[in-house]
Amino acid sequence: VHFSDAERDAIAAIWGKIHIDEIGPQSLARVLIVYPWTQRYFSKFGDMSSVAAISGNPKVAAHGKVVLGALEKGVKNLDNVKATYSNLSQLHCEKLNVDPDNFRALGDCITIVVASKFGNAFTPELQNAWHKFLSVVAAALSSRYF
Template identity: 40%
Template sequence: MLGAEEAALVRGVWQKVESAKDEMGEETLTRMFLVYPKTKTYFPHFDLHHGSEQIRNHGKKVVTALGNAIQNLDNLRQTLADLSNLHAYNLRVDPVNFKLLAQCFQVVLAVHLGQEYTPEVHVAFDKFLTAVAAVLAEKYR
């Protein structure tokens, strides 16, 4: 998955994300709902307006889960097992949405990090988020 240098980049960037994770989670979900409106179908009970408390809270959950995955890069399958089961068996979320969310998170990272979002950081996070999406989608097979 990630080489040692890439893992170090992801962990280093994550320290910057921690201070703004609530905001970044909300921005990621808001962006996903705007750019990929079909993703809204999995949130019929949510107030999907900009600034919604429900979007803010769910965004916080998403980013917290990513942080947990970063702390456990060597054991993503076990770390994300409960989320994988929840999304596959209970929520029945289309696994394509994990990739769409990852793309939106990459954009939010780039906006927040600016010059610090180097091509190397982009590649490292892309590999990480691709691995997370793959693990979350495993139960669908």
């Protein structure tokens, strides 16, 4: 996948404004709330019986930070995203058995959280580049499945 200079600049601009400690927990919580079947992968996280329980769950927050922190590797390796996530793809495929459709769902939730945080500053042009980036990451994470 080729990223244009404008797309690279847009991705870097978005990433430069993201606070992992805020966006990560909100994004993972949103996935678990909007797509409740994803909760099965986090059975050891404790109470996820309600929106409040998920949103206030420290294990969800901690893992959300890990997940979003892993995106930085992709931002820094736009020319080789697939190889960057090869080990994570293998882990999620072979050990964790995560349905690869969930990577796209997570990307959508990250985009929604980012858009709500940045408001009008998250222009359609920025969203286009960000969506392309997250789609490439989702495909890379799914690469061991196919």
